[in-house]
Amino acid sequence: MFSTDLTSNDLIFLVQGAWVTIELTALAMLIGTVFGTLFGFVRASFPTASIPLAFVLDVFRSVPLLIQFVLLNSAKSIVGLKISPFTVGYVVLGVYAAALCTEIVRGGVLAVPKSLRLAARSLGLTSLQDTLHITLPIAARVAFPGWLNLMLAVMKDSALVTWIGIIELLRTAQQINTRINEPLFVFFIAGLFYYVVSWAVSQLGNQAERRLQND
Amino acid sequence: MFDFKYRFQWRQVINNLPAMLDGAWITFYTALLSMVIGIVIALTLLSMRRSNNVALRSVAIGWVSVARNTPALLQIYFLYFGLGAFGATISSWAALLAGITFNNAGYLTENFRGGLRAVPETQTRAARSLGMTSFQAYTRVVIPQLLRIVFYPITNQMIWALLMTSLGVVVGLNNDLMGATKALTDLSYRTFEYFAVAAIIYYVLAKLTFGVARLAGWKLFSY
Amino acid sequence: MSMKYALAIGVSMLVLGSTAAKADKLDDIISSGTLRCGVVLDFPPMGSRDGNNNPVGFDVDYCNDLAKSLGVAPEIVETQFPDRIPALMSDRVDVVVGSTSDTLERAKTVGFSIPYFAFEYVLLTKKDSGINSWEDAKGKNIGAISGTFEAVQAEKDVKSWGAGSFKGYQSQNDTILAVDQGHVDASVSVSSVVAATIGSGKFPSLIMGPKIPYPTDYVALAVAREEYGLINYLNLFINQQVRTGRYAELYKKYFSAEAPSLMTGAVYR
Incomplete structure (x- = not known):
């Protein structure tokens, strides 16, 4: 029959790793959403003037994340900045998320018909009111599925931070395997963690999306 | 404010540039190969997804779901060390290629499914009534139109694949761009210099790929 | 007024002094x-x-x-x-x-x-590998932990053989797994670590192979x-x-x- 040396302690250890993964994802998405929304509006509103911004954001999408982690990690030591690898981890992931989120938000804003905005303005709403009460809610609805996919992508990509010495889910799995040598089983469990969290998030997302579409 | 004790040493990076460029070629064709195989598998998964056989449909749904919900890094590691525990030993490069292809196939299936909705059902029926078999109708009428719709997502996926080949290094791949760069830093500890140059090469590769795809798309689909 | 100046000078000297005598x-x-x-x-x-x-x-x-x-x-x-x-x-x-x-x-x-x-180095290999001496390893696929002294050395040796290949892994565990699963024929490893690995009983097919003539x-x-x-x-x-x-x-x-x-x-x- 099936037997394993995996102990309940190991499971707790894995859960701790999974928690680091979730923390990293949450912080990165916070950074990514705030800056992505800001930049997305800028990109949609001033397409020509914001070309330099688009160029910079595109660089972050066109270089492997693994290399971005390594570069920031060594750059901060070169300039003598005392930040933890965890900070490096969520900052790099956050900037990456912001670069992707910008495109998602831009798409959402551009999906709002110009005539609608003009109508809002002609009803006496200020530009800010139009942005906050008309454009943002509609753009958010359009952008939501993309944003959700982005969150799942960021969670999966957070596995790469193991490279700069952060002990997250994947790394804890490798650690445990050092002792019990059951790679197939241990990595299956780690995979299951990712799968379940991703799946749960996308289910919640689907529900939220349905509610958004209905009202 | 900052005390720069670090002195950059670029000369040896320039000296080792040929090795890195050789690596870039391996990176590029690995990504390209993973796309070609990925597209073939995705088209197969797509027709499985639409079939009436429950087993076939479940395999297709399961494939897409696992590809979407687990990290590529874990998949590659699993393919190399997890399958190895079964005695199924594959090379580092094969594990990388399989992992990236697995993902490409999963994501492209979803893209194709979306694209397919844009090809009206009436077209298939028209093709069938012209005497084509179901297979002929699929390959000659549906797929050509589908490719046009999904060309842009395919380009994006190709760039994703290009960047993700950098993960081969975790299973010991040492001749692609990332692996070669890593091997060079292991000897010299000039991490920043080597990886900065590697980042530029990846960027150029990604932009060249994008540019070529744009040109090709323009030539192919400008009817 | 002059008091203020004196104080300012004193403070700035303190500040400068503290940066000069850096801990x-x-x-x-x-x-x-x-x-x-x-x-x-x-x-x-x-x-x-x-x-x-x-x-x-x-x-x-x-x-x-x-x-x-x-x-x-x-x-x-x-x-x-x-x-x-x-x-x-x-x-x-x-x-x-x-x-x-x-x-x-x-x-x-x-x-x-x-x-x-x-450290002394030995080859970690499988029972049936037929590697009984460092000479036997020539032309085989050799692994080691990426970035270590022995990896740098072994990679050089493999290059000089003109046959076989070298693979660097991210950890000791990956390296042992690679030998156990046959990704490589042998790894260049620390003798004491190899002894502990075999002693753990988790890898019944592995043995401590020949000593490698690297300097201590x-x-x-x-x-x-x-x-x-x-x-x-x-x-x-x-x-x-x-x-x-x-x-x-x-x-x-x-x-x-x-x-x-x-x-x-x-x-x-």
Whole structure:
């Protein structure tokens, strides 16, 4: 029959790793959403003037994340900045998320018909009111599925931070395997963690999306 | 404010540039190969997804779901060390290629499914009534139109694949761009210099790929 | 008015003076109350995790001893092999207690103490590999932990053979798995680690292969290159560990054998 040396302690250890993964994802998405929304509006509103911004954001999408982690990690030591690898981890992931989120938000804003905005303005709403009460809610609805996919992508990509010495889910799995040598089983469990969290998030997302579409 | 004790040493990076460029070629064709195989598998998964056989449909749904919900890094590691525990030993490069292809196939299936909705059902029926078999109708009428719709997502996926080949290094791949760069830093500890140059090469590769795809798309689909 | 000037000058001199007489790392460690040791935790018995996933091993004990002598609390920072020197450079750790070979190439980047441990290398291979001597390994596929002394050496050898291949892995565990699963024919590994691996009973098909004729690999504690005060302290600490018998005691605890000499022959260090 099936037997394993995996102990309940190991499971707790894995859960701790999974928690680091979730923390990293949450912080990165916070950074990514705030800056992505800001930049997305800028990109949609001033397409020509914001070309330099688009160029910079595109660089972050066109270089492997693994290399971005390594570069920031060594750059901060070169300039003598005392930040933890965890900070490096969520900052790099956050900037990456912001670069992707910008495109998602831009798409959402551009999906709002110009005539609608003009109508809002002609009803006496200020530009800010139009942005906050008309454009943002509609753009958010359009952008939501993309944003959700982005969150799942960021969670999966957070596995790469193991490279700069952060002990997250994947790394804890490798650690445990050092002792019990059951790679197939241990990595299956780690995979299951990712799968379940991703799946749960996308289910919640689907529900939220349905509610958004209905009202 | 900052005390720069670090002195950059670029000369040896320039000296080792040929090795890195050789690596870039391996990176590029690995990504390209993973796309070609990925597209073939995705088209197969797509027709499985639409079939009436429950087993076939479940395999297709399961494939897409696992590809979407687990990290590529874990998949590659699993393919190399997890399958190895079964005695199924594959090379580092094969594990990388399989992992990236697995993902490409999963994501492209979803893209194709979306694209397919844009090809009206009436077209298939028209093709069938012209005497084509179901297979002929699929390959000659549906797929050509589908490719046009999904060309842009395919380009994006190709760039994703290009960047993700950098993960081969975790299973010991040492001749692609990332692996070669890593091997060079292991000897010299000039991490920043080597990886900065590697980042530029990846960027150029990604932009060249994008540019070529744009040109090709323009030539192919400008009817 | 002149009082104010005098005061201003006094304050600015204080400020300038304090930056000029900068506290060094040794002071920083003592005043912070914590010693951050970079330890490799997938390299049993030098460093690993026990059943409760707490760090244990020779290097962990060595760090604890060092912290005790400094009168501070130890903090074990898990560091992978390829990450040891980057961890120092990025100030994530104060000292690497991580079986770091004191190569001249590395000494261009970090500062080394005198040796605190010495390794012999053997081939870790499978029972039926037919590799009975270092000569037999010629033309085979060889693995090692990426970025280590032995990996650099082995890669050079494989290149000079003109046949076979070399593969570097991210950890000791990956390297052992690679041999066990047949990704490589043998790995260049530390003899004491190989003995512990086989002793664990988790890898019944592996054996300790022939000894590799590399010179004894002395490993040292590593710190930032310019921290002479700390290096000086570490040298004396290592010397004290040996002469108080603590080194022999720790060696016995983890390797059940006589501790190897740390003398590098007829030369001063």
